[in-house]
Amino acid sequence: MTLATIAGRAVHVNEEGFLTEFDEWDEALAAELAANIGLALSDEHLAVLRFVREDYRVRGESPTLRRVSSVGGFDTKRLFALFPKKPAKKMSYVAGVPKPVGCV
Amino acid sequence: MAADTTAPIPRFDDDATDGRKMCIICSKGSLDMAYPGLIIANAALGEGIETHLFFTFWGYEIINKKTMANLQFSPVGNPATHMPTALSGLPGMQAMATRMMRQQIAALDVPPVPEMLDLIVDAGGHLWACRMSADMMKLTLDDLHDRVEGIIGASEFIELSAGAQTLFV
Numbered sequence A: 001m002t003l004a005t006i007a008g009r010a011v012h013v014n015e016e017g018f019l020t021e022f023d024e025w026d027e028a029l030a031a032e033l034a035a036n037i038g039l040a041l042s043d044e045h046l047a048v049l050r051f052v053r054e055d056y057r058v059r060g061e062s063p064t065l066r067r068v069s070s071v072g073g074f075d076t077k078r079l080f081a082l083f084p085k086k087p088a089k090k091m092s093y094v095a096g097v098p099k100p101v102g103c104v
Numbered sequence B: 001m002a003a004d005t006t007a008p009i010p011r012f013d014d015d016a017t018d019g020r021k022m023c024i025i026c027s028k029g030s031l032d033m034a035y036p037g038l039i040i041a042n043a044a045l046g047e048g049i050e051t052h053l054f055f056t057f058w059g060y061e062i063i064n065k066k067t068m069a070n071l072q073f074s075p076v077g078n079p080a081t082h083m084p085t086a087l088s089g090l091p092g093m094q095a096m097a098t099r100m101m102r103q104q105i106a107a108l109d110v111p112p113v114p115e116m117l118d119l120i121v122d123a124g125g126h127l128w129a130c131r132m133s134a135d136m137m138k139l140t141l142d143d144l145h146d147r148v149e150g151i152i153g154a155s156e157f158i159e160l161s162a163g164a165q166t167l168f169v
Helices: A027-036 A043-059 A065-070 A076-082 A087-095 B031-046 B057-063 B093-107 B113-122 B131-137 B154-160
Strands: A002-006 A009-013 B021-026 B050-055 B126-130 B150-152 B165-168
Touching: A002 A027, A027 A043, A027 A087, A043 A065, A043 A076, A043 A087, A065 A076, A065 A087, A076 A087, A076 B113, B021 B031, B021 B057, B021 B154, B031 B050, B031 B057, B031 B093, B031 B113, B050 B057, B050 B154, B057 B113, B057 B126, B057 B131, B113 B126, B126 B131, B126 B154, B131 B150, B131 B154, B150 B154
Parallel strands: B021 B050, B021 B165, B050 B126, B126 B150
Antiparallel strands: A002 A009
16 A cells, blocks of 8 residues: 555555545545546546445445446446446546455 | 655556457356356456357256246255255255255345346347257247347357357356
8 A cells, every 4th residue: 555646635545546545535536536547527427436435335345336236226338338348446446445346 | 644656547458358258158057057157247248348148058048038037956966065865856955945046146136147137238248049949949039038139050159259268158
């Protein structure tokens, strides 16, 4: 874990660049993280990110794509459109939570 | 403490998966043998990999509208259940074992088979049914899960799987 600068402020990240401190995240930081991987955040992105963070806060575990869709109520196709190719990993990165480990 | 580095950016390697392709042949029709192919397909799609499932022979149980929601698990002849052979064939044992497995699958928030197929197609996956199996069982596309794209022959599948990593389940 290292201290690094994102969006002009110091935050803790792991060796891959995922935030390690849940409370260091905010939407301004998310916009920067999203830009890092070529995404421009819309309200629809933010709604997904809020669900991912709330689910992590409650369960202590990043939700899988299936959970974002079945519990969060987001359409799987839309999730692939919003976070192309690797939606579960990308939404976790931008939401400031660890990569999900679940299989489905 | 001052930040002394710029943050690394995860390498999602989107380009590395361009052109990577996975084909999974599902040939078995029991509950326990349906899921491995479906789970791997779903995982591959979540990694941005083009994924095709080809259902053949008993694998038709997974996509046949009449059976897909009612796949069974039998402990008979399966030493991995650690159940004495003389018990595993008793009446009611298959129903009980199936019920238990279904509960375990549901407890992990893994959807039932028909819904799992929808999930795979929503994630960009492709479902194909085997021509010879359809002819043997006298089934048409109408008899199969609505998201099955087509009934194709073995040689068509070989063309489809050119350059793919192919798994036989």
